[in-house]
Amino acid sequence: MVDVPEMYADAVRAEREALWRLVDEARGLAKVDDLAGMRALAKEIRRRLAAGNDLDRTGGHLGSHVGDISAALDEAYDEAFPVRSPDDPAEVLDAPWPTVRRTALLAAAVDHVGWPKPPLEPLAERAIAANDVRLLRLLVLTPLGRAGRDTVVRILDALQVADALDVKVIERAFADDAYLGRAIGGHSLTGSAVTSAPAACAAVVRDYFDELAWRLTSPSEANWEDLPEVLVPRGLRFLLRALDRPHDRRMADRFGLAELTDDERSALVEHLRDRAAEERRRAFELRLPAGDAAVLLPVLGLSGAAPLLRLVRATATPEVARQDRAAILAAVRQAGDDGTRRLLELCPSELIAAALGWNRAAVEKRVKHNALSGIAAFGLLPLAGGETVLDRYLALREVAKRGSKFGPNRRHSHSAAVAVALDHLAQVAGFPDAGRLEWDCEARIAAEAPGDWHVGDYTVGVRLRDADPIVTVSKAGRTLKSVPAAVRTDPRYTHTREHQERLRDQARRMRTGMIERLVATGGTLTPDELLRLRRLPSGQAMLPALIWQDRTGTVGLLDQIDLDGPVTAAHPFLLYKRGLLAHWQAEIVRRRIRQPVKQAFRELYLVTPAERDAVDVSRRFAGHTVDGRVAGQLLSGRGWSTHDQYDEHQATRPVTAGLTAALACELPGYFGGGDVVVGELRFLAAGSAVPLAEVPPVAFSEVMRDLDLVVSVAGTEPHGYASPLHAASRAQLLAALIDDLGLARVTVDGTSALIHGSRATYRVHLTSGSIHVEPGGYLCVVPASFGDTAHRSLFLPFADEDRMTSVILSKVLLLNEDEKITDPAILAQLDPPA
Amino acid sequence: MSVLQVKVRETVSGPARPGGCDVLVDLESDRTTVRELIRRAVTEQIRLLGVDLGRRRDIHDRQYLLAEEIRVQAASGVIRLPTPPLALPDVTAAVARAHRAFERNVFVVFVGGRQVDRLDDEIVLRPDEPVVFLRLTALAGG
Numbered sequence: 001m002v003d004v005p006e007m008y009a010d011a012v013r014a015e016r017e018a019l020w021r022l023v024d025e026a027r028g029l030a031k032v033d034d035l036a037g038m039r040a041l042a043k044e045i046r047r048r049l050a051a052g053n054d055l056d057r058t059g060g061h062l063g064s065h066v067g068d069i070s071a072a073l074d075e076a077y078d079e080a081f082p083v084r085s086p087d088d089p090a091e092v093l094d095a096p097w098p099t100v101r102r103t104a105l106l107a108a109a110v111d112h113v114g115w116p117k118p119p120l121e122p123l124a125e126r127a128i129a130a131n132d133v134r135l136l137r138l139l140v141l142t143p144l145g146r147a148g149r150d151t152v153v154r155i156l157d158a159l160q161v162a163d164a165l166d167v168k169v170i171e172r173a174f175a176d177d178a179y180l181g182r183a184i185g186g187h188s189l190t191g192s193a194v195t196s197a198p199a200a201c202a203a204v205v206r207d208y209f210d211e212l213a214w215r216l217t218s219p220s221e222a223n224w225e226d227l228p229e230v231l232v233p234r235g236l237r238f239l240l241r242a243l244d245r246p247h248d249r250r251m252a253d254r255f256g257l258a259e260l261t262d263d264e265r266s267a268l269v270e271h272l273r274d275r276a277a278e279e280r281r282r283a284f285e286l287r288l289p290a291g292d293a294a295v296l297l298p299v300l301g302l303s304g305a306a307p308l309l310r311l312v313r314a315t316a317t318p319e320v321a322r323q324d325r326a327a328i329l330a331a332v333r334q335a336g337d338d339g340t341r342r343l344l345e346l347c348p349s350e351l352i353a354a355a356l357g358w359n360r361a362a363v364e365k366r367v368k369h370n371a372l373s374g375i376a377a378f379g380l381l382p383l384a385g386g387e388t389v390l391d392r393y394l395a396l397r398e399v400a401k402r403g404s405k406f407g408p409n410r411r412h413s414h415s416a417a418v419a420v421a422l423d424h425l426a427q428v429a430g431f432p433d434a435g436r437l438e439w440d441c442e443a444r445i446a447a448e449a450p451g452d453w454h455v456g457d458y459t460v461g462v463r464l465r466d467a468d469p470i471v472t473v474s475k476a477g478r479t480l481k482s483v484p485a486a487v488r489t490d491p492r493y494t495h496t497r498e499h500q501e502r503l504r505d506q507a508r509r510m511r512t513g514m515i516e517r518l519v520a521t522g523g524t525l526t527p528d529e530l531l532r533l534r535r536l537p538s539g540q541a542m543l544p545a546l547i548w549q550d551r552t553g554t555v556g557l558l559d560q561i562d563l564d565g566p567v568t569a570a571h572p573f574l575l576y577k578r579g580l581l582a583h584w585q586a587e588i589v590r591r592r593i594r595q596p597v598k599q600a601f602r603e604l605y606l607v608t609p610a611e612r613d614a615v616d617v618s619r620r621f622a623g624h625t626v627d628g629r630v631a632g633q634l635l636s637g638r639g640w641s642t643h644d645q646y647d648e649h650q651a652t653r654p655v656t657a658g659l660t661a662a663l664a665c666e667l668p669g670y671f672g673g674g675d676v677v678v679g680e681l682r683f684l685a686a687g688s689a690v691p692l693a694e695v696p697p698v699a700f701s702e703v704m705r706d707l708d709l710v711v712s713v714a715g716t717e718p719h720g721y722a723s724p725l726h727a728a729s730r731a732q733l734l735a736a737l738i739d740d741l742g743l744a745r746v747t748v749d750g751t752s753a754l755i756h757g758s759r760a761t762y763r764v765h766l767t768s769g770s771i772h773v774e775p776g777g778y779l780c781v782v783p784a785s786f787g788d789t790a791h792r793s794l795f796l797p798f799a800d801e802d803r804m805t806s807v808i809l810s811k812v813l814l815l816n817e818d819e820k821i822t823d824p825a826i827l828a829q830l831d832p833p834a
Numbered sequence: 835m836s837v838l839q840v841k842v843r844e845t846v847s848g849p850a851r852p853g854g855c856d857v858l859v860d861l862e863s864d865r866t867t868v869r870e871l872i873r874r875a876v877t878e879q880i881r882l883l884g885v886d887l888g889r890r891r892d893i894h895d896r897q898y899l900l901a902e903e904i905r906v907q908a909a910s911g912v913i914r915l916p917t918p919p920l921a922l923p924d925v926t927a928a929v930a931r932a933h934r935a936f937e938r939n940v941f942v943v944f945v946g947g948r949q950v951d952r953l954d955d956e957i958v959l960r961p962d963e964p965v966v967f968l969r970l971t972a973l974a975g976g
Contacts, residue, residue, distance in 0.1 A: 572913070576904065576908070576913065579901070581899070581901075581904055581913070582898070582899055582900055582901040582903075582904055585897075585898030585899055586898045588898070589896075589897045589898050600898075601898075601914075601915060603912060603913070603914035604912065604913040604914070605911060605912045605913075606908055606911050606912070606913070607911070608910070608911035609909075611911070620911065704912070708912070737966065737968075740944070740947070740964055740966055741944045741947060741949075741966060741968075742944070742946070742947020742948065743947075780975065781973050781974070781975055782973065782974060782975075783971050783972065783973060783974075794876075794928075794931065794932050794935055794940070794941065794969075795876045795879040795880055795883070795923065795928050795932065796872070796875055796876060796879060796932060796941065796967045797875060797879060797967055798941065798967050798968065798969050806968075806969045806970070806971045807971045807973075809968055809970075810970045810971040810972075810973055811973060813942070813968075813970065814973055823973075823974055823975050824975070825974060825975025826973075826974070826975035827975075828975065829975060
């Protein structure tokens with residue numbers, strides 16, 4: 001017992017003594033051939049072992065210190081219950097104690113030799129197919145082996161069909177797996193909806209459970225430990241028992257959900273009629289999670305509140321969702337003011353209270369803490385006295401700005417919550433949709449310009465330079481370089497500065513939220529939308545600097561095209577395809593146009609011949625190692641969601657309707673947890689990969705642009721961009737190179753190099769670089785300095801440009817002259833030279 | 835004067851290296867030393883780099899791409915303005931550094947299927963036998 005921590009040593013010793021007493025008892029029973037007594041004792045021993053191994057008791061240290069006890073028990077039980085025919089699985093299973101000998105026989109029978117808990121599935125299949133009732137029962141009752149939850153339920157089903165399912169078997173199945181109810185099916189955890197077809201054994205099992213639940217919670221004996229989990233009891237009596245014991249939290253949780261028939265519901269209403277208000281309220285609370293609390297509204301005097309209750313339950317989702325303000329107000333009207341207040345006391349709802357303006361302070365506090373549903377509720381608050389729609393709109397824009405400091409996925413949920421809040425505000429302010437609200441508010445920001453003002457000889461105002469608003473101070477027609485004190489101390493100066501800030505924010509929203517998206521997707525504006533955008537100062541400054549295509553197909557600046565129809569922002573792919581890219585690049589330079597976002601000079605990515613050959617997968621950036629945290633931030637800023645190691649893809653981005661870019665990466669656990677190796681990129685439609693040549697070229701280019709940015713900014717390899725080689729072609733290259741070198745001891749054999757060295761024969765795998773020493777060894781040789789800048793620029797035409805190729809070649813050259821190896825760490829792995 | 839081909843295999847699937855993948859080195863005779871071979875190779879590489887730099891500097895000064903440049907870039911899968919050019923390295927210093935690197939075993943040279951050992955070893959070059967430069971990575975038992 002040397003490895004038992006001191007705090008558990010006494011407990012382990014006491015448990016062992018108790019177990020030894022049971023061993024003695026078993027030996028005594030064996031001597032008088034009391035087999036029934038031994039069966040009962042085995043149950044007791046198992047119980048004792050499980051309890052003794054509990055974390056609270058021995059910290060789990062008992063289990064590994066009972067080897068001698070198990071051996072003694074094995075001896076006693078093997079002698080009392082000898083295996084008469086080892087080939088009969090039923091005979092092997094039919095024992096009260098899982099001795100080592102029996103376990104070995106079972107393991108052999110199911111082809112899992114050496115397993116301490118062999119799987120029972122093969123025997124279960126056989127028993128179910130043969131309808132072998134004895135074997136079926138034994139598979140549940142045996143202490144040997146292990147069967148999955150679904151298998152156990154199938155065994156119970158088979159026994160039920162054979163009319164041989166009894167309490168003893170059910171009891172044992174639940175004793176082994178308290179959560180067996182999960183596989184029985186037929187009801188959800190809340191008891192309200194049927195989730196899957198119930199198993200054949202469900203009726204019998206639930207009868208058993210109901211009976212057990214009633215018995216275990218009777219006043220004389222409340223034993224929750226022995227009650228199986230998950231299952232929901234049926235019948236009004238359970239609910240009434242829960243009502244009778246107001247302080248039993250556990251009973252409220254389990255029995256409050258009890259399944260009721262319609263008749264029972266009516267009976268419940270009758271029952272509650274002459275009860276105290278407090279009990280009615282509790283009954284309502286108990287039935288809330290069960291989903292039928294609405295039938296109790298009349299006894300609470302809330303008959304009109306049923307629609308409101310439905311809304312309360314519908315808004316209680318973990319995800320932030322848009323609410324229909326009109327529906328909320330209609331339901332509130334129907335419930336009446338007092339009814340609404342009382343219902344919200346029974347089941348609070350942040351969103352509904354916010355729509356009524358009842359929780360303004362609390363919601364504002366939640367917004368300050370960036371609670372997502374709080375942000376959504378903030379949009380629903382009615383305007384307070386003196387508050388304008390614009391005030392609320394600007395406040396929400398401030399909230400949106402805070403999103404950039406979050407991690408990748410939180411950033412998306414934050415901006416989704418702000419979008420919902422804007423939608424809510426549009427409803428509050430009476431706009432048909434959030435878009436109209438936005439137009440209106442942005443136009444108001446521009447219109448609320450304080451106008452030029454004068455102090456002394458100075459004229460002060462806000463002007464746009466390109467799209468950038470600046471405060472200008474002029475004197476006698478000349479613009480000053482700095483702001484004089486007389487202006488700075490004027491109270492109007494603060495207003496001017498505030499207005500400049502608002503315009504600057506508006507320009508930023510215009511650039512990143514509107515123009516960037518428009519150019520990146522090659523988006524289209526209707527004449528109406530274009531007109532409205534151009535009314536904003538930043539729109540007026542930015543839009544004429546872009547290249548457009550009109551409905552006739554003419555490409556040009558705004559003043560060169562037809563504006564009576566819709567206009568499309570020209571993605572560089574459009575210019576390239578029409579042979580206009582060089583022209584427009586030159587034109588933008590010649591006209592000295594400063595484009596608000598990269599358009600003519602936007603990096604354009606095309607499908608390469610290699611990608612066309614690979615059909616539906618791009619490996620252009622495969623093999624690059626990037627810093628996960630930085631990469632995660634960059635990706636989420638571009639609309640990607642990141643996932644973890646076990647997802648099919650580690651980063652995805654919806655690109656067009658029904659098409660998703662999906663990037664596979666190797667990463668430790670989750671995105672951001674460490675270095676990420678970029679892998680293959682696919683475009684998925686309805687879950688399957690689309691040929692790259694069929695992906696809309698603009699979407700393809702933008703996705704590749706995102707990834708190029710990620711590998712060049714977040715890349716951690718010293719060679720960064722040089723070498724996205726993949727293993728197969730590297731192996732081919734190496735094979736050809738090694739041939740060129742004419743190394744006498746080396747022969748290339750497929751994708752490995754065979755080296756007949758003086759100390760041994762080695763096989764170097766040209767894909768992985770791993771070294772096998774023939775016939776059956778492994779040689780571990782690694783670069784001496786990992787992560788260092790491996791090569792300085794030497795201006796020679798090297799054949800091994802990337803690091804992995806260099807490492808593998810260096811290994812081959814090293815082993816080719818293995819008699820010259822001096823590194824003791826390598827020599828220790830090899831036999832001395834023959 | 836003979837023209838010798840120093841063979842370089844294509845290893846990079848990204849943008850093509852300057853001057854394509856095989857590098858031609860001019861030598862007066864087929865008999866030379868390792869020292870001279872390295873000097874010639876470095877000089878040629880820097881000359882090619884200079885061509886590439888000149889091309890990039892042109893674009894940089896002009897600020898936009900010509901139709902021909904777009905056509906060439908399209909084949910590589912991406913069209914963009916090149917990164918700003920850096921200064922060209924000094925040939926003498928680069929040759930000296932390459933010589934030192936050879937002596938320190940940073941890289942090795944194979945001529946006609948034979949590894950050459952010392953800078954002043956005389957070598958005979960044949961047109962059909964490739965010269966291979968290999969970088970080495972220091973290894974250790976793990």
